[in-house]
Amino acid sequence: MRQAGATVESLRRRERGDGTRPPHPLLPLTVRGLGFWAGERWILKDVSFHLPDATRTVILGPNGAGKSVLLRLCHGLLRPGTGTISWGGLTPQNAASGQALVAQRPVLLRRSVKGNILHALKVRHLPRAQRAERVRATLALAGLEHLKDRPARTLSGGEQQRVTLARAWALRPNVLMLDEPTSSLDPGATRGVEELIRAVDAAGTKIIMTTHDISQGRRLANDVLFLHQGRLIEHAPAGEFFAAPSAPAAAQFIRGELPF
Ligand SMILES: Nc1ncnc2c1ncn2[C@@H]1O[C@H](COP(=O)(O)OP(=O)(O)OP(=O)(O)O)[C@@H](O)[C@H]1O
Numbered sequence: 001m002r003q004a005g006a007t008v009e010s011l012r013r014r015e016r017g018d019g020t021r022p023p024h025p026l027l028p029l030t031v032r033g034l035g036f037w038a039g040e041r042w043i044l045k046d047v048s049f050h051l052p053d054a055t056r057t058v059i060l061g062p063n064g065a066g067k068s069v070l071l072r073l074c075h076g077l078l079r080p081g082t083g084t085i086s087w088g089g090l091t092p093q094n095a096a097s098g099q100a101l102v103a104q105r106p107v108l109l110r111r112s113v114k115g116n117i118l119h120a121l122k123v124r125h126l127p128r129a130q131r132a133e134r135v136r137a138t139l140a141l142a143g144l145e146h147l148k149d150r151p152a153r154t155l156s157g158g159e160q161q162r163v164t165l166a167r168a169w170a171l172r173p174n175v176l177m178l179d180e181p182t183s184s185l186d187p188g189a190t191r192g193v194e195e196l197i198r199a200v201d202a203a204g205t206k207i208i209m210t211t212h213d214i215s216q217g218r219r220l221a222n223d224v225l226f227l228h229q230g231r232l233i234e235h236a237p238a239g240e241f242f243a244a245p246s247a248p249a250a251a252q253f254i255r256g257e258l259p260f
Pocket residue numbers: 038039043061062063064065066067068069070104180212
């Protein structure tokens with residue numbers, strides 16, 4: 001799949017006519033004073049951060065920290081109780097068409113792998129003439145050509161997760177948000193999904209993903225947002241965060257000693 005990533009990168013370059021990354025239309029993402037209240041308590045409180053670059057941002061934190069809620073707010077599926085979210089000056093609702101969110105428990109349609117991807121393209125009104133080539137290129141990127149005619153729901157969990165990612169990537173979003181993309185997968189399938197995430201990143205897409213898996217954070221993150229009990233405890237480059245986290249709760253989490 002590394003090879004497939006290079007293919008997409010070169011395709012993108014051809015589209016742009018040069019080798020540079022163009023300015024990213026939806027960045028910076030600026031979140032200020034974000035709060036979300038539900039069930040008579042604050043699920044998120046006073047969360048502020050700034051993401052200027054199209055790198056891989058990992059939202060790390062234990063179960064119940066508020067990671068999924070934060071992604072859903074950023075994608076415009078939930079409304080903030082307090083604070084603001086700006087995607088390069090756009091509201092989440094106005095920016096949503098340039099983004100894709102893969103939910104924590106995504107559902108594939110009762111169709112073939114190819115049929116699932118094609119359906120996503122139709123729903124988002126990609127012109128008919130472009131659909132077949134887009135499906136082909138997407139299957140190639142995800143290493144799924146040999147499975148294209150299989151009913152998607154008969155695939156293994158790892159394969160299904162790659163199809164889900166491929167289906168989201170088929171829309172060529174500027175930002176891809178992934179909520180715990182490998183939480184139910186074994187180490188081999190996890191690596192397969194991580195390779196695909198790297199390939200999508202190599203094509204210039206901003207990745208924002210959640211995980212509670214520290215090793216996955218180490219493997220994938222350029223920067224880490226560490227959430228705990230609805231608060232953003234630390235935002236740091238991954239190297240710094242994992243080598244010497246400044247917040248005690250982050251250090252405890254990395255050592256596997258964070259009490260709930
Ligand atoms: N709509 C809602 N109403 C009430 N409580 C909610 C709502 N959505 C989330 N919560 C609560 O907010 C907290 C954070 O939930 P969230 O799903 O964001 O956690 P998470 O960090 O994604 O956890 P996990 O790692 O288990 O996926 C949880 O305690 C959850 O029960």
